[in-house]
Amino acid sequence: MAKYYIYHDPTRCIGCLACEVSCMDWKALPYGESNCRIFRFGPEALFGEPDLTFMYTSCFHCEKPLCVEACPSGALAKRDGDGVVIFREDLCIGCRACITACPWGIPQWNESVGKIHKCDYCADRIDQGLEPACVTRCPVDALKFVKVEEASQLKRMRWLRDTFGRQVAPAAKY
Amino acid sequence: MGEKKTVYSICGMCSVRCPIVAEVENGRVRWLSGNPNDAGMGTALCAKGIAGRALLDDTERPLSPMIRDGERGSGKWRTVSWDEALDYVADKLKAIIDQYGGRAVLLSDRGGPFGEYRKAFLKAIGSPNYCNHDVTCAVSVNHASLSLFGFGRKTLNYDYKNAKHIVLYGRNILESIKIKTTRAVINALDRGAKLTYIDPRYSVTAAKATRWWKIRPGTDYALNLALIHIIIKEGLYDKAFVSRWVEGFEHLAKFVEQYTPEWAEEETGIPAQEMYLFCREIAQDAPHVIFHPGWMRARYKQAFWESRTSYILNILMGAIEVPGGLFFMKGPGDAGKKGLNSIGENLPKVEEKRADGAGWKYPHINKGPGLLHRAFEAIKTGDPYPIKAYFVHRHDPLTGLPDPEAQVEIFKNLDLIVVVDVNWSETSKYADVILPECTYLERSDLIANQKGLKPGFRIRTAAIDLQYDTKPGWWIYIELAKRLGKGEHFPYETIEDLWNKQLEGTGITVEQIQEKGFITLVDEPIWYDRMNSLPFKTESGKIEIINKKWEDAGIPCLKPYESPEEPPKGKFRLLFGRCAWQTHAMWMNNPALHPYLKENVLWINKKVAEGMGLKDGDKVVVSNGNYKKEMRIFATDLIHPEAVFMLHGFGRTVPQQTRAYNRGVADQRLEIGLLDVYDPAGGANALCECFIDVKPAR
Numbered sequence: 001m002a003k004y005y006i007y008h009d010p011t012r013c014i015g016c017l018a019c020e021v022s023c024m025d026w027k028a029l030p031y032g033e034s035n036c037r038i039f040r041f042g043p044e045a046l047f048g049e050p051d052l053t054f055m056y057t058s059c060f061h062c063e064k065p066l067c068v069e070a071c072p073s074g075a076l077a078k079r080d081g082d083g084v085v086i087f088r089e090d091l092c093i094g095c096r097a098c099i100t101a102c103p104w105g106i107p108q109w110n111e112s113v114g115k116i117h118k119c120d121y122c123a124d125r126i127d128q129g130l131e132p133a134c135v136t137r138c139p140v141d142a143l144k145f146v147k148v149e150e151a152s153q154l155k156r157m158r159w160l161r162d163t164f165g166r167q168v169a170p171a172a173k174y
Numbered sequence: 175m176g177e178k179k180t181v182y183s184i185c186g187m188c189s190v191r192c193p194i195v196a197e198v199e200n201g202r203v204r205w206l207s208g209n210p211n212d213a214g215m216g217t218a219l220c221a222k223g224i225a226g227r228a229l230l231d232d233t234e235r236p237l238s239p240m241i242r243d244g245e246r247g248s249g250k251w252r253t254v255s256w257d258e259a260l261d262y263v264a265d266k267l268k269a270i271i272d273q274y275g276g277r278a279v280l281l282s283d284r285g286g287p288f289g290e291y292r293k294a295f296l297k298a299i300g301s302p303n304y305c306n307h308d309v310t311c312a313v314s315v316n317h318a319s320l321s322l323f324g325f326g327r328k329t330l331n332y333d334y335k336n337a338k339h340i341v342l343y344g345r346n347i348l349e350s351i352k353i354k355t356t357r358a359v360i361n362a363l364d365r366g367a368k369l370t371y372i373d374p375r376y377s378v379t380a381a382k383a384t385r386w387w388k389i390r391p392g393t394d395y396a397l398n399l400a401l402i403h404i405i406i407k408e409g410l411y412d413k414a415f416v417s418r419w420v421e422g423f424e425h426l427a428k429f430v431e432q433y434t435p436e437w438a439e440e441e442t443g444i445p446a447q448e449m450y451l452f453c454r455e456i457a458q459d460a461p462h463v464i465f466h467p468g469w470m471r472a473r474y475k476q477a478f479w480e481s482r483t484s485y486i487l488n489i490l491m492g493a494i495e496v497p498g499g500l501f502f503m504k505g506p507g508d509a510g511k512k513g514l515n516s517i518g519e520n521l522p523k524v525e526e527k528r529a530d531g532a533g534w535k536y537p538h539i540n541k542g543p544g545l546l547h548r549a550f551e552a553i554k555t556g557d558p559y560p561i562k563a564y565f566v567h568r569h570d571p572l573t574g575l576p577d578p579e580a581q582v583e584i585f586k587n588l589d590l591i592v593v594v595d596v597n598w599s600e601t602s603k604y605a606d607v608i609l610p611e612c613t614y615l616e617r618s619d620l621i622a623n624q625k626g627l628k629p630g631f632r633i634r635t636a637a638i639d640l641q642y643d644t645k646p647g648w649w650i651y652i653e654l655a656k657r658l659g660k661g662e663h664f665p666y667e668t669i670e671d672l673w674n675k676q677l678e679g680t681g682i683t684v685e686q687i688q689e690k691g692f693i694t695l696v697d698e699p700i701w702y703d704r705m706n707s708l709p710f711k712t713e714s715g716k717i718e719i720i721n722k723k724w725e726d727a728g729i730p731c732l733k734p735y736e737s738p739e740e741p742p743k744g745k746f747r748l749l750f751g752r753c754a755w756q757t758h759a760m761w762m763n764n765p766a767l768h769p770y771l772k773e774n775v776l777w778i779n780k781k782v783a784e785g786m787g788l789k790d791g792d793k794v795v796v797s798n799g800n801y802k803k804e805m806r807i808f809a810t811d812l813i814h815p816e817a818v819f820m821l822h823g824f825g826r827t828v829p830q831q832t833r834a835y836n837r838g839v840a841d842q843r844l845e846i847g848l849l850d851v852y853d854p855a856g857g858a859n860a861l862c863e864c865f866i867d868v869k870p871a872r
Contacts, residue, residue, distance in 0.1 A: 012360050014348045014378050016754035021221040021766055026205070031228065032769025043376050045811040052381035137207050139218040139353050140360045166366055 003082045004121055005151040006036075006135060006143055008056035011162060013142035015040055015054040019134035026122060026133035030112045035059070035119035036134050056143065058134070059106045059119040061085045067118075070101035075115075079123070086120045089113070121145075176200035182209050182691025184622075184634040186596075186614025187222040187229070188757040189284050190352040193691055194223065196615060196637035203227055203615055203637055211690040214354040221755035221767060223353075228766035229613055230641065234831055235597055236610040238643035246591075247582070247604050249829060256645065256653075263607050264657035266590045267299070270562045271658075276300025277526045278560055280553070282307065282546050283567035284758075287622035288634065288647075291664075291672075292567055294518035295651040298660040302524045303561065305546040310574045313543060314856025315468045318481035320540060321721040321731060321855075322489070324711030327467065329503055331626065334358040336498035338459035339368040343394050343484060344473075345466045348379040350752045368459070370452065372397065375749060375777060375819045376812035385452070391747050391817045391862060392738030393442040395476045398483035399735060400438030400449055403430040405490050410457035412492025418705055420489060421712075422719030429732040441737060443814075460491040462498030473749075475863060478856030479733050489717055495704040502702055502709070503625035506680075509695040514621060514631065514676045519663050529561055538727045538855070545857045547575065547849055554584045563590040567647065568611065570599035573759045573823065576845030576861055579800065594650060597760060598828040612644040618669040620648065621676045621684075624692055627699035631682065632692035633673075648672065729855045738863075745865040746778070746818040750841040759823025762834035773838035775808045777819035778868065783809040786870060793871035796839060798864070799846035803839045804871050818868060 020034035027035060036058035043052040061078075065085045068076045075091035076098060078084075092115040098107040099116065107116040122132040130136065131145040144154065153170075160168045181196045185206075193209035195217075206226050208215040239259035244250030254262075270278050276299040283289055285306035296304050308316065312327060319327040334340060335358040347359055363369060363382060371383035372394065380386040389397060405411050406427050416423055435446035456463055465487040471477045493499030506513040527534050530548035533541040535558075550571075553561045564585070572578040578600065585591060585604055593605035602608055611617070619634040652664045666672050673684045687693045702708055712718045720731050741747050752758075753771065761767045776794060788794065790809040795802060796818075803825065813819055824838025844866045851860045 012364065014351075014356065014360070014382070014754065016349075016351065017221045017770060018219065018224060018754075020770075021224045021755070022219075024766065025224050025227055031765045043381065043810065043812050050376050050380065050386065050812055052376070052378060136217050137219045137224060139220050139351065140357055141216075141218070161364070167364070 003147055004061065004084070004126070005146055005148040006056070006058060006121070006132065007146050007151040007154050009142045009144070009154075009158060010053055010055060011158060012140050013038070013054040013056065014140055016139055018137055018139050019056065019143060022133045022137040023119075026125075027117070029117055030110060033108065033110060033117065035108070035117055057104070057106075059085060060104065061121065066101040066103065067098035067107055070097040072097060076118070082126070084121050084123050084126075085118070086123055087116070087118045089115055089117075092116060181635055181637040182211065182688065183637060184614070184619075184632060184691070185219075185223045185226065186617075186634070187226055187761065189286060191286065192219070192223065192353045193632065194219065195691070198637050201638055203230060208353065209691050212354075212692070214357065216357075218353050218357065220351055220353060222757055222761060225761065225764050225766040226613070226615060228764055229596075230615060232763070232765055234763055234833070236595070236602065236608045239610065240608045242606045246585075246606065249603065251608070256643070259607055259609060260650075260653050260657055263590070263592055263609070264654060266606075267563060267654075267658060270589055271299060274560050274562050277302060277529065278562040279303065279565070280305065280529065280549055280561050280563070281565040281567060282549075282571065283569050285543065288619040289567075290517055290620055291648045291651050294516075294521060294663065295655055297518060297521045297524055298655050298663045299658060300522065300524055300526070302526045302528045302541075303530070303544070303549060305530065305544040305549055307546070307569050307574055308543040309546045309852070309857060309859050310472045310861065311470050311858075312468065313472070313545070314477035314853045314858035315471050315481045316540065316543075317538070317856040318467060318478050318485055321478075321482060321538075321724055322485050322717050322719075324713075324718075326540070328625075330494070330500040331503050332464050332466065333498050333501055334362050334464065336462060337362050337367055337464050338462040338498055339370070339456050339464075341370045341456070341463070341465045341487075342372065342379060343466060343468060343471075343480065344373045345469055346373070346377045346379045346751060347466075348382060349377055349754045350470070350757075351754055368455070374814035374817045375751070376810070377751070378754070387442075387444045387448070388812075388814055390441065390443045390738075391749060391814055392474045392476070394474075394480040395483060396433070396438045396441040396735055396737075397444060397449075398480065398487065399430050399433035400435045400446075401453055401487060402426065402483060402490065403433050404435060404450055404453040405457070405487070406430060408453065410453055411490035412461060414705070415461075415492035415494070416490065419494075419708065419710070419717050420719065421714050421716040425732060426486065426719045433735065456491070461493045461496045463491050463493050464488070464499060465491075465493075472858035473860060473862040474738065475851065475853050475860045476733070476736065477853040477858050477860065481856070482731070486719070495702050495708055501627060504627060504629045504700045505623065505625050506629055506695055508700050509629050511695045512680045514623060514680070515678050517620065517664070517666070517672055517675055519665060521663055527558065529558060531558075536727070536857070538723045538729065539857050545852075546571065547852060547859055550581065550584050550849060553587050556587075562588060563592070564588050565592045565594065566599075566601050566605070567594045568596065570601050570759065572600035572604070573840070573842060576842050576848035576859060576864075578843060580847075580849050594647060596644075598763075598830050600827060603828050609650050610642075610644040611647050611650070612640050612642070616640050616644070617646045619646070621673055621687065624694075627701070628694040628696050629700070630692055630694035631687055633684070633687045635688055724855060733855075741816055741865045744867060744869070746868055747816050747862060748841060748844055748864050748866045749817050749819040749862055750822040751819065753821055756821070756823055762823050762826055762837075763831035765833065768833045771821070773805065774821040774824045775806045776839075776868070777808050777810060777813045779813050779815040780809045780811050782815045783807060786868075788870055795869050795871050796844065796866055797869075798844040798866045801840075801843040801846070805839045818866070
């Protein structure tokens with residue numbers, strides 16, 4: 001069962017790329033590559049209103065990961081316990097089946113080794129009680145490593161905060 | 175498992191110098207993050223800071239001492255030993271000092287908390303000519319602060335975390351990031367604080383702001399005068415604070431009468447109605463408000479007055495020495511503790527006048543950082559005396575100061591140019607000798623003061639051993655001093671010797687500071703009594719609207735506003751700035767950062783572009799003087815039609831930097847003639863007083 005989720009708060013995110021460089025650095029990926037990516041809408045004036053918004057994308061670690069089903073070599077697997085979809089580069093045969101299978105375009109191509117690369121929530125770090133590299137070094141705490149049910153709660157609170165302009169908290173907890 | 179250690183240190187990827195931790199395994203840096211012992215920092219680290227590991231592996235840097243082996247700028251080098259390089263420099267210096275005196279030596283750097291040994295070196299050889307980079311940074315802000323408070327800009331800091339309204343003039347606080355500041359601002363905004371951002375161009379900071387004013391470039395002063403006009407006219411200012419601390423308020427009130435919001439609307443393009451609403455709104459949040467006086471405000475000839483009126487707005491709001499406003503930085507003395515000792519032993523006082531005229535020809539200009547562009551003028555003319563040797567310490571005037579072509583011409587009058595740097599700077603290309611400094615991860619530095627509400631000390635400790643034939647800066651200058659017969663002033667061999675000297679009598683040990691990377695001298699924040707004992711350093715002991723020093727120099731503290739020139743047809747005012755993953759043009763060639771932005775683009779107003787037959791993504795030729803280059807445009811409504819904008823630091827000319835070489839456009843090369851264009855009151859170069867040609871390519 002998947003337990004974790006990386007919650008991204010676009011209201012806080014400043015698009016500074018620290019998450020991408022952090023991932024590259026910890027995962028020893030080729031320079032410029034990263035398992036997570038920050039995208040932007042804008043800057044543009046939408047109906048006269050200026051806008052620039054950043055979005056974070058990385059693996060969702062699906063309950064039913066299509067990449068795992070498509071992988072013929074066992075390089076992708078859903079881990080028991082925390083449900084992290086892990087990737088073993090040594091088993092990858094570079095067939096690209098996962099790139100075809102994943103609806104979200106998460107597996108990316110690592111040109112230097114002819115294999116894919118994909119987020120595993122920094123499984124080595126979380127096994128030591130640490131957080132993924134992108135979350136750990138985010139300069140403005142726009143990323144949070146949380147349980148999935150906490151992420152949906154955070155998202156609801158963010159919506160209330162942005163709508164009413166004030167911090168909110170669950171009603172019973174005080 | 176190899177040998178592991180944790181080293182708390184200080185980042186060196188930009189001049190902010192954030193607290194970091196390095197995890198080291200088998201003599202290799204395995205991980206860098208923010209130093210979690212500092213609550214404001216946590217484990218945060220920006221892209222540049224993370225790329226510190228890539229810096230260690232980057233061999234496209236000077237990795238051993240080099241002496242020029244051809245014409246200056248020819249790019250031909252001879253790799254030599256440290257002994258040979260230092261002997262060579264010392265011999266050249268001796269000849270120069272014998273003929274012209276110690277005053278013929280100039281040194282420039284980027285300032286910072288570790289540079290005491292460089293100033294001490296100059297003192298030891300009898301030169302008053304230390305300059306930092308501040309003419310292209312905050313020197314006008316510093317003088318604005320001096321003219322009002324009697325102390326420089328660093329005495330007051332900003333409590334963003336508790337602010338209710340933050341006002342920023344082009345201070346792109348969410349892209350030109352200082353991690354602790356950026357976190358504090360984002361936290362304040364999340365808590366409901368307002369942010370007013372004033373910039374001709376939309377930035378990430380504008381995107382997070384409650385209000386973005388797309389001001390006409392160069393008109394901040396007009397806006398401020400109108401805001402002061404409203405605040406005084408409507409009685410929105412803190413009357414108790416003003417009557418207690420402000421000298422000359424009546425002059426200010428009378429002066430701003432003529433500057434109505436309706437007038438300023440014409441000048442700035444900001445509707446007068448919005449100015450009224452803004453003033454009434456911010457007065458509600460006073461005194462927990464911050465008008466940022468500017469950081470890199472070396473943009474316009476009126477910078478001093480722009481900055482000064484921003485400070486005045488803080489003063490009118492009573493936002494001084496108050497949570498959520500500006501506060502005094504406290505030092506060891508405020509904590510009743512002894513400060514760090516100076517490292518130079520019995521250094522002679524240098525009586526000589528400065529070559530740049532600071533303190534005498536320009537009596538209102540502070541002698542500390544001086545005016546580098548005026549020092550260049552002295553190199554050019556030999557007036558007031560010849561400058562023959564120039565040490566450029568981890569500073570890159572050919573990138574940071576305008577018009578490198580003119581600078582290279584001036585440098586021809588120098589007998590010796592020594593560059594000390596971690597990188598191939600643009601300036602290093604023209605050096606006679608390169609003395610390569612090791613990276614901040616291989617370097618321990620002097621213990622630094624950490625001023626603030628809780629004063630203390632902090633320390634940079636080398637995480638790993640030297641990887642190449644490079645050396646720490648302090649070692650280089652002390653070795654040179656010894657070779658020049660000035661060793662008596664520097665009785666040190668190791669960094670530990672220096673640390674021990676600094677800490678003598680403080681009751682604090684190096685190990686105590688290293689335990690967390692810093693030490694605070696008090697448990698509780700120190701606040702002064704804001705109505706009774708604020709230590710202003712002016713003659714009157716108050717905040718002076720009219721400062722005699724400037725008035726005596728013929729510079730009015732309340733200067734009538736001058737409207738910036740409109741660009742001639744087909745030309746644009748060139749604006750420049752930074753993004754979050756590059757800084758000061760230092761890391762264009764860093765292998766981890768380079769892939770993200772290989773070339774800069776030109777922001778141009780969409781309607782203007784359409785009028786020129788251009789659409790987003792088209793190529794244009796930008797030019798001024800002899801410099802002409804092609805680049806792509808980003809056509810957008812989100813920039814003022816008079817201006818174009820590009821990121822700074824591109825168009826590198828050092829071929830050793832294969833990744834960055836000749837990629838993109840160098841804004842400073844378009845700033846023709848600007849070396850001599852500066853704010854007379856504050857001293858900063860006016861880097862945006864420049865119009866460039868933009869034409870469709872082909």
